[in-house]
Amino acid sequence: MRPEPSLRLRLTRDAQGWRVDAQRCDPQRWRTLRSADSARSVYLFRPHDRRLEALADAELEQQIRAILSRRAWPDLCTLLEIDFALVVLDCRASGVLLARGGVGRERLFHRTGAGTFEVESDLLHHVDPHSVDREAFSAYLASAAGPVSGDLTFTARTVASAAGWMRCARAAVTEIDLDGGTSSTHRYTLRPDAQLRQLSDSDLAQAMREAVGSHLARRMADDVCAVELSGGIDSSVIAANVAQLDPSRCHVGVGVVYPYHEFRHETQYMEDMARKANVQRIELDGRHHLLFDETPTAGPATSEPSLVLMGRAYKALVIDAARGAGARVLFNGHGGDQLFAMSPYVQESLVRPLDFRLLDGALRSEVQDQLAQYRSDLEQRDEFGQRHYFAGLLLYDGWMEDFARGTGLRCEPGLLSLRTLQLSWEMFRRPHWVDTGILRKRFARWAFSADLPESIVQRRWKVGYDGLYRRGLFRNAPRLTGLLQGQSEHLRSMGIRVERCLAMLERAREMRFDDVELLYPILCYALWRASLAPCAAAVK
Amino acid sequence: MNPPSTTTSARLAVQWCLLHDPELDWRFAISPRSGRLMALPPAFPHEDTTLRMALEAHGLRKDEERQHLDCDDSTQGPVGEPRPPRTRAQRLLLQARWSLCAALSRRAPLRSALKCLARLPVRADANDCQEVLDRVAFVERHFHPHLHTRQCLPRAMLRFWMLAPLQPSIEFNLGVWVPTQLMHAWVSVEGVPLGEEREEVMHYRTCVRMTWRNDAA
Numbered sequence: 001m002r003p004e005p006s007l008r009l010r011l012t013r014d015a016q017g018w019r020v021d022a023q024r025c026d027p028q029r030w031r032t033l034r035s036a037d038s039a040r041s042v043y044l045f046r047p048h049d050r051r052l053e054a055l056a057d058a059e060l061e062q063q064i065r066a067i068l069s070r071r072a073w074p075d076l077c078t079l080l081e082i083d084f085a086l087v088v089l090d091c092r093a094s095g096v097l098l099a100r101g102g103v104g105r106e107r108l109f110h111r112t113g114a115g116t117f118e119v120e121s122d123l124l125h126h127v128d129p130h131s132v133d134r135e136a137f138s139a140y141l142a143s144a145a146g147p148v149s150g151d152l153t154f155t156a157r158t159v160a161s162a163a164g165w166m167r168c169a170r171a172a173v174t175e176i177d178l179d180g181g182t183s184s185t186h187r188y189t190l191r192p193d194a195q196l197r198q199l200s201d202s203d204l205a206q207a208m209r210e211a212v213g214s215h216l217a218r219r220m221a222d223d224v225c226a227v228e229l230s231g232g233i234d235s236s237v238i239a240a241n242v243a244q245l246d247p248s249r250c251h252v253g254v255g256v257v258y259p260y261h262e263f264r265h266e267t268q269y270m271e272d273m274a275r276k277a278n279v280q281r282i283e284l285d286g287r288h289h290l291l292f293d294e295t296p297t298a299g300p301a302t303s304e305p306s307l308v309l310m311g312r313a314y315k316a317l318v319i320d321a322a323r324g325a326g327a328r329v330l331f332n333g334h335g336g337d338q339l340f341a342m343s344p345y346v347q348e349s350l351v352r353p354l355d356f357r358l359l360d361g362a363l364r365s366e367v368q369d370q371l372a373q374y375r376s377d378l379e380q381r382d383e384f385g386q387r388h389y390f391a392g393l394l395l396y397d398g399w400m401e402d403f404a405r406g407t408g409l410r411c412e413p414g415l416l417s418l419r420t421l422q423l424s425w426e427m428f429r430r431p432h433w434v435d436t437g438i439l440r441k442r443f444a445r446w447a448f449s450a451d452l453p454e455s456i457v458q459r460r461w462k463v464g465y466d467g468l469y470r471r472g473l474f475r476n477a478p479r480l481t482g483l484l485q486g487q488s489e490h491l492r493s494m495g496i497r498v499e500r501c502l503a504m505l506e507r508a509r510e511m512r513f514d515d516v517e518l519l520y521p522i523l524c525y526a527l528w529r530a531s532l533a534p535c536a537a538a539v540k
Numbered sequence: 541m542n543p544p545s546t547t548t549s550a551r552l553a554v555q556w557c558l559l560h561d562p563e564l565d566w567r568f569a570i571s572p573r574s575g576r577l578m579a580l581p582p583a584f585p586h587e588d589t590t591l592r593m594a595l596e597a598h599g600l601r602k603d604e605e606r607q608h609l610d611c612d613d614s615t616q617g618p619v620g621e622p623r624p625p626r627t628r629a630q631r632l633l634l635q636a637r638w639s640l641c642a643a644l645s646r647r648a649p650l651r652s653a654l655k656c657l658a659r660l661p662v663r664a665d666a667n668d669c670q671e672v673l674d675r676v677a678f679v680e681r682h683f684h685p686h687l688h689t690r691q692c693l694p695r696a697m698l699r700f701w702m703l704a705p706l707q708p709s710i711e712f713n714l715g716v717w718v719p720t721q722l723m724h725a726w727v728s729v730e731g732v733p734l735g736e737e738r739e740e741v742m743h744y745r746t747c748v749r750m751t752w753r754n755d756a757a
Contacts, residue, residue: 262717262743265614287563438687438737458616461739465717474564474719509566509579513720 104170234336261524291472363495572597620673715744
């Protein structure tokens with residue numbers, strides 16, 4: 001049985017106008033606000049923010065309404081922070097407003113029919129793995145080329161678009177006029193804060209510490225929190241702050257260790273950090289949870305293919321450990337690279353080169369067109385000299401949420417917030433903090449040095465994970481070969497050169513890392529289709 | 541007055557080991573002659589004699605010692621900063637040395653190249669280890685300003701060459717990061733890497749070590 005979406009709304013038009021005739025809303029994930037006259041309903045995916053929780057429904061509804069009436073989209077982001085989803089139904093004015101934050105964890109889809117309008121947070125019910133939209137597929141492949149998901153320019157497409165479903169953009173507001181049948185999308189961007197230029201380095205570091213602390217304080221649970229402790233700077237900063245914010249509890253650091261040569265010092269780093277922050281360390285052996293490794297439990301299927309599918313085994317391991325320790329929130333260091341190591345002002349392209357020999361001519365052209373659009377859209381600069389990628393707050397999509405869904409655990413990025421991004425941009429404006437070559441995150445080490453053990457402050461960078469990717473691919477190559485062979489007909493019809501993929505898997509050991517880059521999304525697509533098969537069988 | 545040129549009376553001892561990855565079940569060795577990586581598949585007969593014969597076919601000599609090689613990367617050593625030499629002549633000389641090392645790394649058998657370098661006279665324009673590292677960092681950035689174009693082999697060869705007269709013994713190492721099959725070259729003294737970023741060198745397992753013992757030092 002495919003799981004129900006957490007939000008499902010259906011509006012129909014009758015003689016009196018538009019009315020909601022079907023509604024399903026998971027109160028664990030969505031907060032519902034209604035205006036006094038019930039003409040306007042607001043559905044807000046952001047139930048885990050202490051500051052918002054402290055606001056009464058009426059007050060929050062009033063603030064949102066004030067922002068919407070002024071069409072001040074950045075203010076909406078300021079109020080709701082970086083990862084929210086919002087649906088506003090105004091039956092009296094025949095208008096719908098859909099908005100998503102920059103992280104955009106909860107997806108939103110909408111569809112207009114004859115006298116009907118539908119909104120869903122997930123399309124699993126509507127996805128037919130045998131009939132996937134070609135344009136959505138090429139956008140998905142293109143999204144493997146950089147630290148961007150296909151949201152910015154291709155948000156309209158989805159794998160279920162054949163049925164008329166459109167996906168809402170991240171970091172954007174979509175306004176729909178139900179009577180006129182028109183819609184418009186406004187992208188909102190976060191501007192650098194010019195006042196930060198007055199700050200000295202010390203003040204900037206202090207502001208960063210406060211921003212991280214206040215962000216974590218908003219997201220922490222009133223219970224034990226878990227942190228993915230990797231031994232690097234990002235997760236260590238989170239662990240230190242979590243322990244300081246709530247010293248009354250023994251928080252948990254979940255550290256995955258590997259018995260491989262290059263990881264032999266990582267355990268020591270994790271231990272040092274756990275001791276310094278006084279968190280309980282849970283050590284997990286990650287040897288059997290590499291990329292593409294199988295998990296005992298299948299996990300929930302997702303409505304769209306995603307690169308995170310290849311790391312499902314690792315994520316399941318970490319989530320199970322956090323749940324076993326009684327944690328209600330699991331903080332990760334995602335976004336730490338963007339904050340401390342990826343300057344928005346440098347010239348290097350965000351888009352990685354791909355080996356296109358795995359695609360036939362037509363699909364290759366489509367993907368290359370998509371990448372050209374990415375480049376023109378993401379790498380342009382705004383008036384402050386920042387590339388649009390950063391100004392638009394566009395970050396990874398999906399992350400761990402799908403894997404923790406239904407477990408009662410929240411997986412949260414522990415560093416990303418509007419304020420930390422603005423502070424990071426100011427830091428990158430100062431040449432002495434910009435790393436050339438290897439990214440060392442020197443500012444973070446300096447700013448948080450009092451919270452970190454000496455060993456982590458002194459280390460120059462963290463070990464590379466390329467070897468883990470390789471091992472995972474080597475180990476699972478026979479199983480993945482079977483997977484591709486089983487779906488070869490469909491993959492060929494989509495424009496994939498299956499024989500080349502199989503040959504590459506056979507010689508996975510000899511492949512250079514760049515060569516296999518495009519193989520990953522293809523394998524994840526096959527995994528995604530396979531994960532839908534039990535659901536499809538049950539439906540049948 | 542220029543400092544005197546140094547000559548040495550010494551020999552190059554070669555040690556090697558076979559890396560085995562139990563999970564991937566492949567074995568890896570690096571030919572001391574060519575510096576090339578040899579990946580031996582699980583099907584390859586692993587008896588010592590067969591293996592030695594195969595390696596000898598790739599340039600291993602009978603007297604070269606097989607033993608486990610450790611690399612002590614527990615502390616971060618000094619890393620060269622690109623400080624320029626004092627005079628233009630020194631700068632030009634440094635550039636010529638780099639060019640020679642780069643040419644040898646591409647053209648000459650590795651073992652012969654190291655022997656040749658260690659026997660070439662070195663003007664003592666760098667008096668201690670840190671100064672050598674700084675000089676090499678300078679010339680490397682001159683020829684390769686971008687990180688991704690830098691090559692460890694000429695860098696390690698130049699360090700080896702310039703450090704040989706200053707140290708009683710200097711080791712030239714070649715290692716492999718097993719799952720990715722990437723290789724790295726670095727110099728060390730008694731197993732402790734010199735001028736290496738710890739987080740880089742810790743990925744690599746030493747596969748070949750060529751030790752130059754300087755009797756004259």
